Amino acid sequence: MxxxxxxxxxxxxxxxxxxxxxxxxxxxxxxxxxxxxxxxxxxxxxxxxxxxxxxxxxxxxxxxxxxxxxxxxxxxxxxxxCAAAHTLSSDGVLWSESGAVVGDLVLDTVRAGWSGLEHYIGIPSTVGGALWQNLHFLSPAPERERTMFISEVFADCDILTEEGERRTVNADYIQFGYDDTVFHHRRDVVLSARFQLERADPARLHQILQENLSWRGSRHPWLQVHPSAGSIFKKIEGVGAGRLIDQCGLKGFRVGDAQISHIHANILVNLGHATAADVRALIAHAQQAVRERFGYQLEPEIGFIGEF
The missing domain is CATH 3.30.43.10 (Uridine Diphospho-n-acetylenolpyruvylglucosamine Reductase, domain 2)
Structure with missing residues (x-):
């Protein structure tokens, strides 16, 4: 009932x-x-x-x-x-509800000749998730010397605050950081958002899409074959979490059907029937190995939801 x-x-x-x-x-x-x-x-x-x-x-x-x-x-x-309504105006303002899939918005805006979202092709995220995490990717090609953040094209968003109030807020309220925003610290929820895009040559934008998909595909396991949650551990400044795990010789190590990826040591994959218990045991094993060898404490960046 x-x-x-x-x-x-x-x-x-x-x-x-x-x-x-x-x-x-x-x-x-x-x-x-x-x-x-x-x-x-x-x-x-x-x-x-x-x-x-x-x-x-x-x-x-x-x-x-x-x-x-x-x-x-x-x-x-x-x-x-599943709130996915979105519109693109003649001045490059993209309005979208927070459940829209970023990949769909990338294709829509690129076809229309608007730049700003093409860097995030291939990253599984909704608009709400993109703002929650300040979605980012190392781009553009070929140098890949700069991390591009969704905050760079963000204009404002409508939220439901944890107090139950609907408000329109800007970047000052969001407090964008690296893998961090106000949404990590308050139970505010993004309802819709606006982004300011810039005119660009669609041919060049399609080239960026192809380059980013190729570069990402060579470094991340394919979700369609080996499901994952993306990077498991937070970035350690100057020292890659994946590099530390790799140097412990843990690529390919598995607990049940949860495995440390052969491609990227900071990604755990589901080989078919992995359980949450398998994943948590594998996380603990990687943390212990890195702590004992290098003295670093790896901190998970994924969210643990529900009862374990």
Missing amino acids: VPSALSSLTSSRLTAHAPLAPYTTFKIGGPAEWLYEATSADDLAAAITAACSASMPWFVLGLGANILVGDKGVPGLVIRN
């Missing part, structure tokens, strides 16, 4: 005990107690408000990258953000 607190939500998009593994890039995790598909920014805000009013735990799920869902699942309400 649907809890009374959720009775205002569209029943056809509300499911009990829904498996979450298919909705994550790792393809790992137990069920949500309740899973709701929000199809607009207003719908997303309403779902969060309903959960808050009932003191029910809630979590907003985008493409499910950079997270590990526990084997026992997630209590309360998981809101799958």
Whole structure:
């Protein structure tokens, strides 16, 4: 029976005990107690408000990258953000709801001859996730000497604050950092956002797409073959976390069906039937090996969601 607190939500998009593994890039995790598909920014805000009013735990799920869902699942309400409406104006302002897939926006803007998002092709993320993490990539080719951040084209966004207020905020509020924003420290949620793009030659933009996909593909395991959550450990300034793991001889090391990638030692892959317990054991093993050999403490950058 649907809890009374959720009775205002569209029943056809509300499911009990829904498996979450298919909705994550790792393809790992137990069920949500309740899973709701929000199809607009207003719908997303309403779902969060309903959960808050009932003191029910809630979590907003985008493409499910950079997270590990526990084997026992997630209590309360998981809101799958499917709010994907977007428009591109004649002056290069892209407005998008937060559930839109960045890859789709990249293709739309490149075809229209607008530059700013082409650097993030191939990175699994929604707009909300991109702002949450300040999405970034080493680009452009061929030098790849500079990290490009989504904050560079960000104009403003509409949010639902943790106090339940809808506001339009700019970069000063977001406090963009490296893999960090205000959203890591407050339970504010992005509902929609605006980006300012610049005119560019579509042929050049398509070249950048091809170069970035090729460069990324040579350094990251393919999600379609070996599901992963992206980089597992936070960057250590001047010392790559993946390099330390590699120097411990751990590429290819596995626990169950969770394995340290042969391609990138800071990425763990699911060989088919990995559990969250397998991944956590592998994380602990890598941390111990690096700590004992080099004295560094690797800190996970992925989110651990639900019960383990």
